[in-house]
């Protein structure tokens with residue numbers, strides 16, 4: 243059975259692999275190829291290992307595991323923000339995204355405001371809206387030398 247649990251140090255490599263694969267399936271043809279290419283498994287591994295070693299009590303990190311026990315997604319959050327939420331393409335549409343968001347929101351103890359930034363063209367916007375998110379902000383961000391619109395949803399106090 244698929245399940246959501248807290249991430250452990252030993253998950254850093256699997257999280258990095260999921261991060262890169264999910265970025266590729268989500269952002270290829272959307273974000274500049276050079277920007278994607280720079281975010282390698284090694285870069286993501288170093289990032290997640292640092293976060294897991296730091297073990298900052300203000301930040302929570304959860305992984306979703308498939309029937310085989312392998313990590314197929316993750317989410318992180320803290321300080322009134324859902325920082326990241328990524329699943330392998332084949333693990334999407336099975337309730338794991340909802341499970342990960344609910345795990346992070348529960349950890350934030352029903353914070354009044356929990357912001358998530360998402361690329362304006364990302365279909366995940368529909369997911370956040372379906373989860374009760376309220377559109378609260380919009381900004382322009384440079385990524386790989388190109389300007390993109392990002393929008394923020396508030397998932398708090400739903």
Ligand SMILES: CC(C)(COP(=O)(O)OP(=O)(O)OC[C@H]1O[C@@H](n2cnc3c(N)ncnc32)[C@H](O)[C@@H]1OP(=O)(O)O)[C@@H](O)C(=O)NCCC(=O)NCCS
Nearest residue numbers: 327328329334335336337338339340360365366368369372
């Ligand atoms: C966005 C994402 C995390 C959603 O997770 P998921 O596991 O596919 O979604 P779930 O199966 O938990 O869906 C929960 C509910 O949201 C709905 N939903 C899922 N994706 C949706 C979408 N794009 N638009 C509208 N509704 C959506 C589902 O139908 C489901 O509804 P129900 O519970 O009422 O039946 C996942 O698709 C993903 O990893 N996408 C690629 C990475 C990404 O874009 N991450 C966000 C970066 S900000």
